Structures are given as C-alpha cells and as structure tokens.
Amino acid sequence: MSRIFNFSAGPSMLPVEVLEIAKQELLDWQGSGMSVMEMSHRGKQFMAIAETLKNDLIELMAIPANYKVLFLQGGASAQFALIPQNILNGQHKASYVNTGAWSTSAIKEASKYCQVQIVASAEASGFTTIPALNDWHIDSDTAYLHYTSNETIHGVEFSDIPDSGAIPLVCDMSSNILSREFDVSRYGLIYAGTQKNMGPAGVTVVIVREDLVGLAAANVPAVFDYAQQAKGDSMLNTPATYNWYLLGLVLQWLKKQGGVAAIEQRNINKAKKLYRAIDDSNLYRNPVDVAYRSRMNVPFVLADAALDKEFLQLAEKQGLGSLPGHRSVGGMRASIYNAMPEAGIDALIEFMVEFERTH
Numbered sequence: 001m002s003r004i005f006n007f008s009a010g011p012s013m014l015p016v017e018v019l020e021i022a023k024q025e026l027l028d029w030q031g032s033g034m035s036v037m038e039m040s041h042r043g044k045q046f047m048a049i050a051e052t053l054k055n056d057l058i059e060l061m062a063i064p065a066n067y068k069v070l071f072l073q074g075g076a077s078a079q080f081a082l083i084p085q086n087i088l089n090g091q092h093k094a095s096y097v098n099t100g101a102w103s104t105s106a107i108k109e110a111s112k113y114c115q116v117q118i119v120a121s122a123e124a125s126g127f128t129t130i131p132a133l134n135d136w137h138i139d140s141d142t143a144y145l146h147y148t149s150n151e152t153i154h155g156v157e158f159s160d161i162p163d164s165g166a167i168p169l170v171c172d173m174s175s176n177i178l179s180r181e182f183d184v185s186r187y188g189l190i191y192a193g194t195q196k197n198m199g200p201a202g203v204t205v206v207i208v209r210e211d212l213v214g215l216a217a218a219n220v221p222a223v224f225d226y227a228q229q230a231k232g233d234s235m236l237n238t239p240a241t242y243n244w245y246l247l248g249l250v251l252q253w254l255k256k257q258g259g260v261a262a263i264e265q266r267n268i269n270k271a272k273k274l275y276r277a278i279d280d281s282n283l284y285r286n287p288v289d290v291a292y293r294s295r296m297n298v299p300f301v302l303a304d305a306a307l308d309k310e311f312l313q314l315a316e317k318q319g320l321g322s323l324p325g326h327r328s329v330g331g332m333r334a335s336i337y338n339a340m341p342e343a344g345i346d347a348l349i350e351f352m353v354e355f356e357r358t359h
C-alpha cells in the first residue's frame, strides 16, 4: 500500500488511523454482524454512534448548553440559502462581509431572500486581506452579520472573531472548524461542511443558539427548518449514517491528539514552516497579507508560470498530490488541514527547495 500526501482542499486527507478503524469495522461493527452502512438509523447501535458523535463535538468545541447541534445535508451551499430562511425572523436585511469566493456565494444566495448590506469587502485587493474591523459599519436594522472565517480558495483567514455587538454573528467555518479554538458563545450560528477538517463529504454541521431556532417562516420545508431538525435529532429524513460514523471516528482521533488546543499548536507550526519556506525563496510567492494568511490553505505562485505544469507533474511523482490552485485563481494551493502530518509539510518543502535549485 502506498499513500500520498494529499493537499486537496476538500474532500481531503483523512487520518490513516481513522481509515484503518473503518476498514476493520467495515463488515462487522463491534460484533453487531453488520456494517454501519446497513444499520437502521433508528436502531440502538446507530443511536449510540449518533449520541457519541454529538457529545464529542460538544466536548471538543466546548459548545454551551443553549446551542443546538445539527447534522444536516446539502453542504454549506444549502446553508447559504437556509440561514436567511431560518433566522431573518420577518426582518428584511442581513449584513455580510465579503472576503472571497465563498462569502460572495453566500451573499448571492442570501440576496434571494433579503436585502444584503455589504459591511466590508476585500474585493478591491483581489481578496488578499481582511478589511480592518474598526472600519465596518453594521446597520442596526439587520437580522445578523455573516462572515467566512477562512476563505478556502484565496487562503485568507480571520485571526480574531469579529465583534457584532448584540447582532447575531453567523459564520461559515467550513474550512477551519476544529483547526483552532473558537469561543462558540460569541456566535449565533456556526456552519460547516465536513469534507475538510472533519470527515468525508455528505454532512453539514450547524451549531445554532436556541433563540435563533424556531423562527423559520411557515413555508420553509420541514427538513430545512432548524427547529424541526433539532426536535427530530437531525433525523427528520434518513441521515447520511455512514458519514456520521466516519465523522465520529475523526472526532475520536482528534480527542486522542489532545483536542483542538493541541491540534491548533500543530497547525500553527505546520503553517509557519511552509510560509517561511515560501518567503525565503526567490521562486515562490504567497500574495496574502501576512496578518491574515490562512493556516489551512496556502496558495502560492511561481515567479515563472511557465514552470507550473512541470512543478505539478514532478510533485505528483513524488507523492505530493492535489497541489493545483482553485481553477478560478490558478497557481498552487497546499491545503494542510488537521489530518496533514508534519512529515507532509517537510516533504513538500524539501521538494520545493529542490525544484527551485534545479530551475
């Protein structure tokens, strides 16, 4: 068996220990005589898996008791539309910060349901920075303030949680959830697709403060209504059972690593090493404002774009996979989520140094 270092932005690398457990338990989960895939979601075995999953997430993120934790479908993209439908609560305006492609998508969807106030935008910079927080003006007649804590495509990450005062703060945390500590009590709602830092694709985590639950308009379909999903333990329809199980295994792995604080330290070290290698070279460049460089997604360009193809081909041959940048921006991008070991960063740096030396 040979496994590559997979720098994909998502779906992305999973801890090998998790895959080993899934392999061992594939045909017979803990003496049940069946695969988790084959279990009824109402049966006692799966109910135990679901309960452990939820409790582990609550523990890892220190989620306060006044929050509901939902495991839904449709990805973060569905939430772009479901958040306004669930929490506008009859108001006509919502505020958004535009820091990149994913904020832009969230804004586009929300605009179908309400007037969107753009509080701040980094578009003029080519999405290479975060607009200074004290320049933000948030209208008082707004239902919530939305931001994207890490822009996966541009490699731009908030270093702090913005202060929205009494206005509920809503965050797309898809690409940095569980990678660093977040004070959940600062948020009205957090959502994230699981396919980057949490497990395979197919589950969307929504963590929502209780006062924002039960506000959906009457015409919102039941499966999209947070209150009904919360009441039904996210099982209003048949959940993505096997993905819940895999997500649970990743959370147990994370607990064994020492939890979020410990993995955050490792993520800081990994990112530091890679940015230093980029900054120390004459061939590679990262365009992002140093204060807002992402610890999770590290985009970089080569001084001579004509070398891109060869760089990627040789990297692939060395077992360094999925390094092309997003199709909308080009260049390279190394996504280095929780499951990327430090050895993967070292191997990438070693390759980059050697490529520069020979080119």
Ligand SMILES: Cc1ncc(COP(=O)(O)O)c(C=O)c1O
Pocket: 010, 074, 075, 076, 077, 078, 102, 148, 150, 151, 152, 153, 172, 173, 174, 175, 193, 194
């Ligand atoms: C920050 C962010 N938000 C939203 C999305 C969209 O997620 P999904 O494909 O789960 O709808 C992504 C996907 O890469 C993302 O990185």
